[in-house]
Amino acid sequence: MAELRLEELSASTIVAVNALTLKPGQEQFVAPVSYSVAAAVINPATAWQRVVLDGDEVVGFISANFDxxxxQEEFRSALWRINVDADDQGRGVGRFAVDSLTDEARKRGFDHVNVIYEPGESGPEAFFLRVGFKPVGETDYSETIARIELP
Structure with missing residues (x-):
């Protein structure tokens, strides 16, 4: 694996981001990337979207909001979406993306980042717990609200 790096989502990377694949069963937990792109158009001042590159290859995407x-407090500093290509999962790409997100949150003066996810088999919960998120509540729709505190 070459050194991972982030770039802003752009016209030159969006096709690759839309082509990221998921492992079987993960599709039900991830909305299409186009939803994140639409959110950035609606809220350009607060949206933060980056692609993760391994060399010149797009291997992941992360979308967050800082408002x-x-x-609602849980939306002030929130991870909206993280996608890592199926072939690149388990290689540290997701951890790199979350670490980059928490660095950005700190720079913006936040002391935590929230994520809301649907629990379930093949879902993202194990990943979020591994990278430091801790459940702190539940939405009205039985989704888990988790938070990572920033030192």
Whole structure:
């Protein structure tokens, strides 16, 4: 694995991001990347979207929101989406993306990052727990709200 790096989502990387594959069973837990792109168009001042590259190859995508004025606290500093290509899962790509996100949150003055996910087999919970998120609540739709505290 070459050195991982982040780049802003752009016209030159969006096709590769949309082509990222998932492992069987993961599709039900991840909305299409186009939803994240649409959110960035609607909220350009608060959206943070990056692709993860391994050399010149796009291997992941992460989308977050930083809005200190959001009405709901869990949306003020939130990880919206993380996708790592099926062939690249388990190689540290997701951890690199989350570490980059938490660095950005710190730079912006936040002391935590939230994520909301649907629990279930093949879902993202094990990954989120491994990288440091801890469940702190539940939405009205039985989704888990988890938080990673930033030192």
């Amino acid at each position: 200190p004025e959001a009405h």
